[in-house]
Amino acid sequence: MKRSEINEILGHTRQFFSMHDVHLPPFASFPAWPLAAA
Numbered sequence: 690m691k692r693s694e695i696n697e698i699l700g701h702t703r704q705f706f707s708m709h710d711v712h713l714p715p716f717a718s719f720p721a722w723p724l725a726a727a
Contacts, residue, residue: 706713
């Protein structure tokens with residue numbers, strides 16, 4: 690699966706959560722690069 694496909698799915702998921710008033714913690718949207726460096 691390509692990263693662009695994952696980003697598209699995440700975008701749809703965020704829209705869905707927003708429509709249903711679901712809130713995720715701030716760490717749920719951290720960029721991937723800090724995790725890759727660890």
